[in-house]
Amino acid sequence: MNWEDLDIFCHVIDHGSFSGAARVLRRPKSSVSASVARLEARLGTRLIERTTRRLRLTEPGESLYREMSPLFGHLREALGNAAAMGETVSGRLRIAAPYEFGAHHLGAVACSMLTDHPELEVDIDVEHQPVNLFDQQYDIVFTMVDRELPSTSGAVRRVFSLERGLFCSPPFFEAVERPQSPYDLKSLPLLAAASDTVWDFTDLAGGHLSVPVVAPRLRSSNAGIRLQAAIEGLGVARITSTFCEPAVAEGRLVRLLEDFECAPLRVYALLPARRLMPVKVRIFLDTLEMMSRSAAAAH
Structure with a gap:
């Protein structure tokens, strides 16, 4: 039995394709495919049904993978731990x-x-x-x-987890009616991340509040753009606190609703x-x- 072929078979299933296993193992895809073919020939049964879109384990393949994958995983872990004891960080x-x-x-x-x-x-x-x-x-x-x-x-x-807060510029803060709860944000222009649909909060009593993010003034997955828009007075941004610390220290941003904790990132x-x-x-x-x-x- 060529145990390397069995290990490669497990890698193919772990990574969902021959290409994925080849990338992780850093060897040609043809070599990975040949290993699985040898294993199937040795066992006299097909282990993987190959289609143009995905791989599907046969019943013998599923049984073999279920039994052998944990064993090879433990073996790789043991070898890696032993090697790491004397490994140079390089x-x-x-x-x-x-x-x-x-x-x-x-x-x-x-x-x-x-x-x-x-x-x-x-x-x-x-x-x-x-x-x-x-x-x-x-x-x-x-x-x-x-x-x-x-x-x-x-x-x-x-x-x-990264602490987040609500931030806006001092002129913006002075020009609008100051929000008393997260629900007051509905009447203010928001500067939101691309994936934001709601902003979640926890109050001092531990209660949870959710504010829908509907038609924000700005959407961007780039926190730097949202930060700049907040500094320019264009609205209220929810950003990680560490990212805003320099602007707050310089007086270019202020924090809103400090009695309400934003859901962390x-x-x-x-x-x-x-x-x-x-x-x-x-x-x-x-x-x-x-x-x-x-x-x-x-x-």
Whole structure:
């Protein structure tokens, strides 16, 4: 029995296609297909029904995958943990993150790692649109969500939550009737993210309020654009507090409805493997978590 062929079969199912497994394993698609064909010939049965649109496990294939995938997963994890004990933090670490998060939270972590590990190189792509974790071969893709995280074939690690607030310019604040509750926002121009449909709040008594976001004055997934529009006095923006700190300190923004807590923005790290975590990835995430806790304690 060629155990590598069986492992490759599990990768094909884990990643949903021969192409996906080939990308993760860094080998030609033809080689991955040949491994599965050898395994099927060795067992004398078809394991995968191939169509132009998707893969479907046969009954023997489903049974084999169910029994063997956990075993290979544990084996890869054990080998990775053993290798990591003596591994030098080196090579290239590729990261993608939304602008609102990456610009203000990842730079210090990258600088710390580069200082501590001279053989390491770090690429950080700050994006305004969602990034495909597997297509572009990132080691970590950070994503920010309001509610439930969409399903993914990669591993998921919750990093932390970002506090958000409502902000506007001082002239705008003086010119409008000051809101007393989130429901008063319905009469004000709003500066919303592209995906915003409601803004959720919690009051001092723990009650939950939801305000529909209907026909905002501005929609943009770029937090920098919303921040600039708020500074220009064009409306009320809901943005992460750390992103607005410099403008608030300079007197260019003020915070509204401080007695009402905005629903936080949850940050997740998406990783391309379910079990193996390279030491450079683990150290980066651990350092990020440590710095985030220190910053929260300082506030």
